[in-house]
Amino acid sequence: MTQRRYSLTREQARRFLFDYHGLSHEFDSSGKAGILAYIRKVGCIQFDPLNVVGTNPELVLQSRIADFDRRMLWEMLYEERSLVDYWDKNMAIFPMEDWPNFERHRQKHQAWFNKNPAAATAVLEEIAERGPLCSADLEYDEKIDWAWGPTRLARAALEGSYFAGRLALHRKASGRKYYDLAERIVPEKLYGLPDPFVGDAAYNEWVLLRRIGSVGLLWNRPSDALLMTGMKAAQRTAAFGALLSRGEILIADVEGLGHPLYLRAADAALLEASLAAGPLAAEGEKRAAARPMRACVLAPLDNLLWDRRLILELYGFDYRWEVYKPASERKYGYYVLPVAADGRFVARFEPEKQRGSEPLVLKHWWWEDGEGADPAVRGSVERALRRFAASLGTTFEGELPG
Incomplete structure (x- = not known):
C-alpha cells in the first residue's frame, strides 16, 4: 500500500505544530474536558516542582485552556482521579486509563523495594492502617543513600514504593507529597492488570507513537522527547520501521531539514486542515480577514519544546532552561519563559517570583531579533500577559519594553 508522504515548507511545518498544540488561533479548548482531551492527545505533560509563576503543568495548560484555573488540575x-502523577517523560501527569501501560516501568523499579523488604513493608502497613502519609509522618530517621543524595529512610521507603507502583500520590500540599496504597487510588478495573505488551518491540512501538504524539512532529534522531523510553538507536529505528509498515505514522519532508519528520496517521486530517487554512496573514492581507492571532506564554518544559534541537532548526529559536546552571553560565536568567505569537517565537522573559495576589512583574524581557515593532504582535503579547496573570490569580499592570 502506497502511503501519502507530505512535502512541507518550513512555514507549513511551523504552523502545523502551533495548530496541533492549540496555540495559533482562538482558544478551542476549555474546562476539564479540554484539559483531559489535550493530555490524551499528547500522552502526558511534564511535571516539575519548581513554582516561580506556577508549576510546569499549570503553565502548559494555561496557554491552551481558555478558562484554566489551577483548581481544575488539582481536582482531576x-x-x-481522571489524571495521575507518575513517571512517563520524567515526572509527568497522564490519564489514569494509561496506568496499565506502565507496568514494565514499575517492574523495573522493584529493586529498592526488594532489597529493603522490612522498611518497605513497614511503611505500607502504616499507610494501610493510618491512611495517606508524607515522610514527616514517619519516624524512620536513618540516613541512607538515595538517587538524589543521602536522605531519610522514610523518604526512600515512600519513593521506592511509589516507583514500584505499590503507592500512588494521594495529594500534594505545601511541597509535601502524601502517599496512599496504589490499590486505593487506581480504579479496581485498572489496578493489577498485566503488562499489555508482549515483548520489548511492542512496547517500543507504543511508546514511540506516544512520544510522536506528544510533540506533533518528530524525527528519528536522539531526542529529549524520548527520555525514559529506554530505546537505543537500533530499537528506535526498528520501531519507526514497524509503525511505518503498519501505516500508523506518516513521513513529512520539510524544506531545509536534513532528516524527515514523522506524524501519527491519526493526525493527518489536522495537518491537512492546517495546510488548507494557510498562514495567519498573507503579505498585504488585512489581518482582520486572516486567521486570528493569539500570543501565549509557554511553559519551560512545554510539549512543543521537548526536542529543542528540532525547535532550533525549524524556528531558529534557541531555548535552554537554565535553572540548574550556575548563575555565571546563564545566558538569560534563572527561570525564563518563551513567548509565542503569530506562529513563531517572539520573545522570552524572566518573571519575578509570584507572591499571593501581587501583580505579575517582568524582571527581564528580551525580544527575539526583528520582533517587538509590530503593534499587532505587541498588542497580542500584552493580552497574553494579562491572561497569564489572571491564571495566577493576579494582574499584569506593566508595560512591554520597546
Whole structure:
C-alpha cells in the first residue's frame, strides 16, 4: 500500500505544530474536558516542582485552556482521579486509563523495594492502617543513600514504593507529597492488570507513537522527547520501521531539514486542515480577514519544546532552561519563559517570583531579533500577559519594553 508522504515548507511545518498544540488561533479548548482531551492527545505533560509563576503543568495548560484555573488540575488529579502523577517523560501527569501501560516501568523499579523488604513493608502497613502519609509522618530517621543524595529512610521507603507502583500520590500540599496504597487510588478495573505488551518491540512501538504524539512532529534522531523510553538507536529505528509498515505514522519532508519528520496517521486530517487554512496573514492581507492571532506564554518544559534541537532548526529559536546552571553560565536568567505569537517565537522573559495576589512583574524581557515593532504582535503579547496573570490569580499592570 502506497502511503501519502507530505512535502512541507518550513512555514507549513511551523504552523502545523502551533495548530496541533492549540496555540495559533482562538482558544478551542476549555474546562476539564479540554484539559483531559489535550493530555490524551499528547500522552502526558511534564511535571516539575519548581513554582516561580506556577508549576510546569499549570503553565502548559494555561496557554491552551481558555478558562484554566489551577483548581481544575488539582481536582482531576486528587479528587476525580481522571489524571495521575507518575513517571512517563520524567515526572509527568497522564490519564489514569494509561496506568496499565506502565507496568514494565514499575517492574523495573522493584529493586529498592526488594532489597529493603522490612522498611518497605513497614511503611505500607502504616499507610494501610493510618491512611495517606508524607515522610514527616514517619519516624524512620536513618540516613541512607538515595538517587538524589543521602536522605531519610522514610523518604526512600515512600519513593521506592511509589516507583514500584505499590503507592500512588494521594495529594500534594505545601511541597509535601502524601502517599496512599496504589490499590486505593487506581480504579479496581485498572489496578493489577498485566503488562499489555508482549515483548520489548511492542512496547517500543507504543511508546514511540506516544512520544510522536506528544510533540506533533518528530524525527528519528536522539531526542529529549524520548527520555525514559529506554530505546537505543537500533530499537528506535526498528520501531519507526514497524509503525511505518503498519501505516500508523506518516513521513513529512520539510524544506531545509536534513532528516524527515514523522506524524501519527491519526493526525493527518489536522495537518491537512492546517495546510488548507494557510498562514495567519498573507503579505498585504488585512489581518482582520486572516486567521486570528493569539500570543501565549509557554511553559519551560512545554510539549512543543521537548526536542529543542528540532525547535532550533525549524524556528531558529534557541531555548535552554537554565535553572540548574550556575548563575555565571546563564545566558538569560534563572527561570525564563518563551513567548509565542503569530506562529513563531517572539520573545522570552524572566518573571519575578509570584507572591499571593501581587501583580505579575517582568524582571527581564528580551525580544527575539526583528520582533517587538509590530503593534499587532505587541498588542497580542500584552493580552497574553494579562491572561497569564489572571491564571495566577493576579494582574499584569506593566508595560512591554520597546
